[in-house]
Amino acid sequence: MRVTAQTKAATEERILRAARRLFADNGYEATTTRDIAKAAEIASGTLFNYFPTKEAIVARLAGDAVGDSLADRDPTVQAAASLEEALFAVVASGLRSLKPFRRHLPALLETSLSPLAMTPPDESRSLRVGHLEAVAALAARHGYGELSPTALQLYWTLYTGVLVFWANDKSSKQEDTLALVDDSLNMFVGWLREHAQTDPAPRKR
Amino acid sequence: MRVTAQTKAATEERILRAARRLFADNGYEATTTRDIAKAAEIASGTLFNYFPTKEAIVARLAGDAVGDSLADRDPTVQAAASLEEALFAVVASGLRSLKPFRRHLPALLETSLSPLAMTPPDESRSLRVGHLEAVAALAARHGYGELSPTALQLYWTLYTGVLVFWANDKSSKQEDTLALVDDSLNMFVGWLREHAQTDPAPRKR
DNA sequence: AAATTATTATGATCACGCTCACTTTACTTT
DNA sequence: AAAGTAAAGTGAGCGTGATCATAATAATTT
Numbered sequence: 204m205r206v207t208a209q210t211k212a213a214t215e216e217r218i219l220r221a222a223r224r225l226f227a228d229n230g231y232e233a234t235t236t237r238d239i240a241k242a243a244e245i246a247s248g249t250l251f252n253y254f255p256t257k258e259a260i261v262a263r264l265a266g267d268a269v270g271d272s273l274a275d276r277d278p279t280v281q282a283a284a285s286l287e288e289a290l291f292a293v294v295a296s297g298l299r300s301l302k303p304f305r306r307h308l309p310a311l312l313e314t315s316l317s318p319l320a321m322t323p324p325d326e327s328r329s330l331r332v333g334h335l336e337a338v339a340a341l342a343a344r345h346g347y348g349e350l351s352p353t354a355l356q357l358y359w360t361l362y363t364g365v366l367v368f369w370a371n372d373k374s375s376k377q378e379d380t381l382a383l384v385d386d387s388l389n390m391f392v393g394w395l396r397e398h399a400q401t402d403p404a405p406r407k408r
Numbered sequence: 409m410r411v412t413a414q415t416k417a418a419t420e421e422r423i424l425r426a427a428r429r430l431f432a433d434n435g436y437e438a439t440t441t442r443d444i445a446k447a448a449e450i451a452s453g454t455l456f457n458y459f460p461t462k463e464a465i466v467a468r469l470a471g472d473a474v475g476d477s478l479a480d481r482d483p484t485v486q487a488a489a490s491l492e493e494a495l496f497a498v499v500a501s502g503l504r505s506l507k508p509f510r511r512h513l514p515a516l517l518e519t520s521l522s523p524l525a526m527t528p529p530d531e532s533r534s535l536r537v538g539h540l541e542a543v544a545a546l547a548a549r550h551g552y553g554e555l556s557p558t559a560l561q562l563y564w565t566l567y568t569g570v571l572v573f574w575a576n577d578k579s580s581k582q583e584d585t586l587a588l589v590d591d592s593l594n595m596f597v598g599w600l601r602e603h604a605q606t607d608p609a610p611r612k613r
Numbered sequence: 614a615a616a617t618t619a620t621t622a623t624g625a626t627c628a629c630g631c632t633c634a635c636t637t638t639a640c641t642t643t
Numbered sequence: 644a645a646a647g648t649a650a651a652g653t654g655a656g657c658g659t660g661a662t663c664a665t666a667a668t669a670a671t672t673t
Contacts, residue, residue: 210621211620211621214621245622245623246622246623246624247623248622248623248624248625249621249622249623249624252621
């Protein structure tokens with residue numbers, strides 16, 4: 204078993220597909236690692252040759268989900284007239300991708316969403332870094348110059364706070380979360396205007 | 409076994425003391441429920457007559473800890489000249505109380521810290537409500553009128569974001585967290601000044 | 614093609630949090 | 644004081660996530 208670079212990739216893919224389906228059907232807690240292994244047609248122990256923990260599987264699924272729907276290509280984001288609107292679109296798009304994982308967000312907060320989550324597989328920037336890069340690019344585009352580290356940290360703090368809220372939001376269509384996103388971004392952009400290093404006036408389009 | 413209202417309370421106290429010690433000595437994960445039961449001199453199953461889950465024990469310990477050191481009595485809070493200073497003192501005091509539980513904060517975010525955590529034992533207001541009441545009182549005292557639900561929700565969002573950061577803050581004395589608290593409160597109070605319903609000017613002292 | 618080496622796969626096994634059918638105890642009723 | 648009742652205690656046992664010694668397989672060397 205050595206050529207198996209491809210074989211391994213295929214097995215990993217089977218695990219991910221099985222996990223995605225089972226999590227979606229029965230939920231995270233109700234799905235056992237044995238279930239996943241059986242569905243992926245491997246032994247129970249083999250699963251842990253591919254992922255160190257069960258949680259790592261969700262983290263991977265969540266990361267892939269947001270990575271696939273990159274905000275860069277979202278037309279709503281591109282069409283936004285103001286930074287606030289653009290950020291709102293980015294966050295809304297992110298929440299949409301994360302929706303299937305809403306319930307286990309608290310678990311992800313310790314790993315992929317934490318302020319110091321590094322990208323373990325070396326490739327594929329961490330969830331956080333990718334998101335912040337998108338935010339920084341939008342800020343630049345809308346004439347807010349380069350965001351300071353402090354600004355990015357403040358943004359991320361608000362964002363994680365929103366995620367915690369969202370994870371527990373029981374309103375029918377999570378409309379409470381969207382309202383909170385609105386208020387949060389309003390506060391953040393207001394702060395930005397007062398603290399921007401360079402020209403805070405929106406650029407001409 | 410019926411008089412045992414007192415007996416029961418005593419047993420619960422023994423469990424809490426044992427858990428507090430073991431958690432402090434060996435950490436949350438390394439402490440098993442069997443360890444706690446043995447230290448409290450009860451059978452392993454009995455423990456679950458008192459607390460539904462292991463996590464409920466930490467939640468209780470954390471709740472007691474912040475309840476004991478109520479911010480109302482903190483002289484630093486009372487002496488603060490501005491709302492920002494007062495809130496900073498409140499948050500710093502809260503973090504000090506929560507310090508032993510810093511590592512398992514993510515777990516608590518689902519329960520006691522979530523935006524809809526109700527107080528299960530009916531008595532002893534939830535962590536969140538107690539904190540927000542203190543914040544509201546300080547805002548009123550410093551001339552910001554009565555805070556809107558939106559303002560409180562924004563505050564709590566920032567606060568939970570800070571807690572997530574803090575839980576993963578590896579800087580030596582967690583000074584990074586304090587800097588973040590400072591920036592966050594600055595942003596929040598700035599927002600408040602622009603959105604306060606009543607006189608935003610600080611009251612005379 | 615046989616022997617060797619490097620990977621991957623396996624499933625019995627572990628310790629854990631938690632459950633539950635049952636026992637023990639403390640009090641009440643007769 | 645004997646019988647009855649309800650609260651509290653017990654520990655074997657369950658299913659879980661994770662581990663690890665071992666087996667199986669594929670490539671490399673001889």
